[in-house]
Amino acid sequence: MSDVYVVGIDMIKFGRYPDRTVPGLAAEAALLALDDAGLTIDQMQALYCGNLGQANNMVGQRMLAEIGQTGIPVVNVANACATGATAFRDAWMSIKAGVFDMVLAVGVEQMGKGLLGGGGGGVSTEGVLGSGTMPTMFAQIGVEHSREYGTTFEQFAKVSVKNHHHSTMNAKSMYRIETPLEEVMNAEMISYPNTKLMCSVNVDGSAAAVLASEATARKLGLMDRAVKVRASEMSSNPFAERQLAMPDFSAATRLAAKSAYESAGVGPDDIDLVELHDCFATAEIVHYENLGLCADGEAGSFIDAGETALGGKVPVNVSGGLLSKGHPLGATGIANIYEVSTHLRGEAGERQVKGARMGLTHVVGGGPGMGTACAIHILEKA
Amino acid sequence: MTETEATEAPSIVAHLKRDANGKPFLQGSKCAACSHTFVGEREICARCYARDAMAPVALSESGKLYAYTIVHRSFPGVETPFIDIIADLDDGSHIKGILKDVPAELDNLKFDMPVRIDYREVVPPGSNEKYLAYFFVPDAA
Ligand SMILES: [Zn+2]
Numbered sequence: 001m002s003d004v005y006v007v008g009i010d011m012i013k014f015g016r017y018p019d020r021t022v023p024g025l026a027a028e029a030a031l032l033a034l035d036d037a038g039l040t041i042d043q044m045q046a047l048y049c050g051n052l053g054q055a056n057n058m059v060g061q062r063m064l065a066e067i068g069q070t071g072i073p074v075v076n077v078a079n080a081c082a083t084g085a086t087a088f089r090d091a092w093m094s095i096k097a098g099v100f101d102m103v104l105a106v107g108v109e110q111m112g113k114g115l116l117g118g119g120g121g122g123v124s125t126e127g128v129l130g131s132g133t134m135p136t137m138f139a140q141i142g143v144e145h146s147r148e149y150g151t152t153f154e155q156f157a158k159v160s161v162k163n164h165h166h167s168t169m170n171a172k173s174m175y176r177i178e179t180p181l182e183e184v185m186n187a188e189m190i191s192y193p194n195t196k197l198m199c200s201v202n203v204d205g206s207a208a209a210v211l212a213s214e215a216t217a218r219k220l221g222l223m224d225r226a227v228k229v230r231a232s233e234m235s236s237n238p239f240a241e242r243q244l245a246m247p248d249f250s251a252a253t254r255l256a257a258k259s260a261y262e263s264a265g266v267g268p269d270d271i272d273l274v275e276l277h278d279c280f281a282t283a284e285i286v287h288y289e290n291l292g293l294c295a296d297g298e299a300g301s302f303i304d305a306g307e308t309a310l311g312g313k314v315p316v317n318v319s320g321g322l323l324s325k326g327h328p329l330g331a332t333g334i335a336n337i338y339e340v341s342t343h344l345r346g347e348a349g350e351r352q353v354k355g356a357r358m359g360l361t362h363v364v365g366g367g368p369g370m371g372t373a374c375a376i377h378i379l380e381k382a
Numbered sequence: 383m384t385e386t387e388a389t390e391a392p393s394i395v396a397h398l399k400r401d402a403n404g405k406p407f408l409q410g411s412k413c414a415a416c417s418h419t420f421v422g423e424r425e426i427c428a429r430c431y432a433r434d435a436m437a438p439v440a441l442s443e444s445g446k447l448y449a450y451t452i453v454h455r456s457f458p459g460v461e462t463p464f465i466d467i468i469a470d471l472d473d474g475s476h477i478k479g480i481l482k483d484v485p486a487e488l489d490n491l492k493f494d495m496p497v498r499i500d501y502r503e504v505v506p507p508g509s510n511e512k513y514l515a516y517f518f519v520p521d522a523a
Binding site: 123124125126127128129130131133135136139140143144147188189190191192193239241242244245246 | 394395420421422428429448449450451452453454455456457460461462464466467468469470476477478479480488493504506507508509513515516
């Protein structure tokens with residue numbers, strides 16, 4: 001089986017583009033990724049397109065209608081917050097399996113403002129049987145961590161201070177504003193302990209990657225900036241004791257992380273930077289432990305010590321993360337891979353993690369009564 | 383009495399039922415193979431995959447507070463703040479609900495504090511009719 005390389009990758013600046021179309025946003029990222037590799041759409045043998053909001057509307061085909069109808073197979077993918085990473089992984093698998101030599105993966109989302117969650121038919125149980133909003137789900141996960149390890153409101157809030165700071169160095173971030181600790185903690189409380197500044201930003205966005213087999217990357221002279229995919233792993237939620245009351249994102253993350261470290265033959269200490277799923281500040285804290293970046297129970301002191309800030313032991317969400325860069329659901333997974341790839345290429349400018357050779361990306365999504373999708377990729381400088 | 387039956391509020395969710403006397407209860411399922419108790423009706427065990435071991439049970443009506451949050455922002459029309467809790471019921475099942483009869487302040491919330499189920503008829507946000515629902519209240523016992 002051939003190794004698989006990212007030979008072109010890019011994302012649009014995340015923001016609000018209400019006047020544009022979903023296929024149009026996807027097309028912009030696709031062209032940026034093709035240009036990054038110096039390739040054209042007719043060189044792509046298949047398209048894997050991730051989108052949630054229009055999951056039944058053939059976004060991939062409509063995107064090709066804008067940039068070139070070459071007749072290639074198109075797979076439209078929807079998998080909660082793991083949608084983009086799932087499209088990327090499907091692309092990876094197709095090369096790994098020897099079916100194709102070079103393919104395109106795109107993730108795109110156009111979102112409204114406001115709270116996510118709830119939904120479904122019938123009379124609403126929101127405010128009667130509890131709350132099904134995403135902030136509430138992740139608030140409970142944070143409070144559970146406090147229950148077990150004494151993690152404090154202030155420690156959760158520090159995640160937002162850090163990621164907002166990181167985003168000031170990223171031109172493609174939705175927001176680029178410093179938020180001091182007091183500002184984060186005094187912002188409007190949404191679901192304790194998550195204040196408004198501790199919730200990810202609903203934005204529009206797209207990201208795309210061109211993946212190629214080693215032989216193809218070499219033949220086309222694309223190895224100089226290529227990024228090797230050392231591991232691509234997914235999981236769904238295994239049985240968890242309280243899953244019917246509080247959706248579990250930790251067990252799935254631990255499963256996928258174990259698989260990813262094993263298939264790459266590396267451990268958390270080999271990872272130079274991480275883009276993880278900080279949909280809420282509380283989530284980032286629990287994922288430090290789920291990904292093995294620190295021992296169980298140490299996430300609070302880990303953030304206190306600045307180990308996950310740029311310049312720390314393992315910088316996390318140097319892009320600004322979902323908290324500040326923004327979280328266009330279907331695009332997030334590939335945008336994370338773009339961020340890590342940019343550091344491995346040494347092209348991250350002001351926010352460059354010095355000497356980065358290997359990075360990890362993580363997305364995990366789902367909801368009450370649905371389940372969990374997790375995807376983890378380990379990437380290495382070629 | 384047909385009169386009370388006619389005005390009996392429907393349940394807001396499938397796992398909340400009434401028995402033959404009209405008394406509310408929470409429907410659960412217990413797996414004889416692995417002993418896990420699930421909220422709601424089901425036939426196959428998600429935990430141990432047993433296909434013939436599930437039996438219906440009425441869930442416990444008391445338990446302990448496992449985790450909590452105070453919800454300050456919800457969907458439009460939903461009154462806030464309210465206390466959203468995850469309770470571990472005495473039979474080993476786990477269920478989410480709103481803790482009532484205490485002000486929505488952190489000082490009133492302690493891990494493992496005893497809580498019990500209280501069935502109430504309410505008009506849900508966005509509806510004009512009463513529904514049977516369940517809540518938690520602090521349990522003095
Ligand atoms: Zn069982």
